[in-house]
Amino acid sequence: MCVSASKVMKQKNNKFLTVLALFALMGVTTGCVTSTYDDAQTPGMTDPFEEINRSVFKFNTFIDRNLINPAVDGYRTVVPSPARKGIDNALNNLQSPVHFTNQVLQGDIEGAGDVLFAAIVNTFVGFGGLIDVAEYEGYEHENEDFGQTLATWGVSHGPYVVIPFMGPSTVRDGSGYFIDSFADPLRWYSYNIEEKHIYYNKAGAAYANARNNLKDALTELEASSIDYYASVRSSYYQSREAQVKDKDSSDLASQDTVDFPEYDDF
Amino acid sequence: MTRKSSKTRLFMSMAAFCGLAYSSAITAPSAAPLSMSYTSMASAQHGNNAIIHISNDKSDKELKQAEAFINDLAKTAIGFLADEALSTQDKEKQFKKLLNNRFDMRSIGRFAMGRYWRTASTDQQKEYLTLFNDMIVQVYSRRFSEYQGQAIEVISSRPEGKRDILVASVIKQDNGPDVRLDWRLRTGKDGKLKVIDIVVEGVSMALTQRSDFASVIQRGGGNVQILISHLAQKPE
Numbered sequence: 001m002c003v004s005a006s007k008v009m010k011q012k013n014n015k016f017l018t019v020l021a022l023f024a025l026m027g028v029t030t031g032c033v034t035s036t037y038d039d040a041q042t043p044g045m046t047d048p049f050e051e052i053n054r055s056v057f058k059f060n061t062f063i064d065r066n067l068i069n070p071a072v073d074g075y076r077t078v079v080p081s082p083a084r085k086g087i088d089n090a091l092n093n094l095q096s097p098v099h100f101t102n103q104v105l106q107g108d109i110e111g112a113g114d115v116l117f118a119a120i121v122n123t124f125v126g127f128g129g130l131i132d133v134a135e136y137e138g139y140e141h142e143n144e145d146f147g148q149t150l151a152t153w154g155v156s157h158g159p160y161v162v163i164p165f166m167g168p169s170t171v172r173d174g175s176g177y178f179i180d181s182f183a184d185p186l187r188w189y190s191y192n193i194e195e196k197h198i199y200y201n202k203a204g205a206a207y208a209n210a211r212n213n214l215k216d217a218l219t220e221l222e223a224s225s226i227d228y229y230a231s232v233r234s235s236y237y238q239s240r241e242a243q244v245k246d247k248d249s250s251d252l253a254s255q256d257t258v259d260f261p262e263y264d265d266f
Numbered sequence: 267m268t269r270k271s272s273k274t275r276l277f278m279s280m281a282a283f284c285g286l287a288y289s290s291a292i293t294a295p296s297a298a299p300l301s302m303s304y305t306s307m308a309s310a311q312h313g314n315n316a317i318i319h320i321s322n323d324k325s326d327k328e329l330k331q332a333e334a335f336i337n338d339l340a341k342t343a344i345g346f347l348a349d350e351a352l353s354t355q356d357k358e359k360q361f362k363k364l365l366n367n368r369f370d371m372r373s374i375g376r377f378a379m380g381r382y383w384r385t386a387s388t389d390q391q392k393e394y395l396t397l398f399n400d401m402i403v404q405v406y407s408r409r410f411s412e413y414q415g416q417a418i419e420v421i422s423s424r425p426e427g428k429r430d431i432l433v434a435s436v437i438k439q440d441n442g443p444d445v446r447l448d449w450r451l452r453t454g455k456d457g458k459l460k461v462i463d464i465v466v467e468g469v470s471m472a473l474t475q476r477s478d479f480a481s482v483i484q485r486g487g488g489n490v491q492i493l494i495s496h497l498a499q500k501p502e
Contacts, residue, residue: 221474224404224405225474225475225478226478226479226482226493226496226497227478227481227482227485229481230477230478230480230481230482231474231475231477231478233477234473234474234477234478235469235474238468238469238470238473238474239467239468239469241468242467242468242469243468
């Protein structure tokens, strides 16, 4: 992987691509330096900052219990479920430009077409994206972020990082997220007209929505694990791997799950 | 500009950027908007997955049987889970029966312990498997108790690994995205199909559990007994 990244650098002298290659290298080098894989961890995963991560994780869990989860419960009481679905759709629709850009960068032109189609249809027929009309037509809108794009370019996860309030991430995905925020036209727009709060409001809504979508899964995972930290870490890696490998979601038969190793010794 | 100098510059800016991106990823939720990681986790709900294909020699007939097995499993489970005449205890009893008949508990338990299985004594292995069985009943009943009669639709199946079959299914929800559910099946020693793993949106329960257990053992100094006492303590 290190070799392929330096090749990428040699080939491209275009300024833009160089910057991209930098990103690739960044992830790759961090990934190369720290390879502490063992059985406790999902293949490909490294957690050199485990002790710091665990403290942040503890903090996040405390915040979740005392702040986030009660807030989500409140949200669910006040906003009925069809409306929540509508909000989820609308936020997803707003994120379309970022998804589209990443589909293109990943070379998935068909996927990019689907996003574009879904965004147009949902914006104009689905009341600004509140109704996911395109989904009924079989156009699934895939959430592609720059972390995934980096992954398709061969960048490995890099070290695992737990970020306060944000939860699990990796160096690759964290950097990817940072880049994505610059690719959001709503950000350009709201910064241009000097109404940054528009963008922050959207980001806040996206956060609330994500926490609402995740709450049940996380509660259950916590209840069913002994070492909740290790379970979340493993789930995060697996779920990111799955998102990266979603290339052909229409052909379900070709899809795979995690590699479940063989054991014939019993 | 010579190649060397441009390379050096590249390296320097790379190093600078590395630090920048890294620290901003960690420390600047106010500059970078909220929702990074939780959003990317939540968006797994919309994604699916595809990996390597190692085919084994499962016939179409065997694949069809595996699909029928999952359909039947779902039907049986809905049958008693939705039966309002049954008490919670009755349901749990039924569920335990279903698990022991249709799930290969030994394989699942053996896998979850990973490489530590070999370091455990025969007695420890036995004790572990009993405790593990109880825990799995809890875990899976919780999973299934959330399940409120939404339709499970078997989509497809294919050979998986050296001797398994993977059956893909989808839970259709009225007010949320579809949930992808994959079942890994293996033919047991008695010649019957058994479930050995459930994969929810790309996250394998078996793998997650193994990560959990291995971490417990490692942090406990590599002693399997630590895990066993945790399992014994586990409330409920």
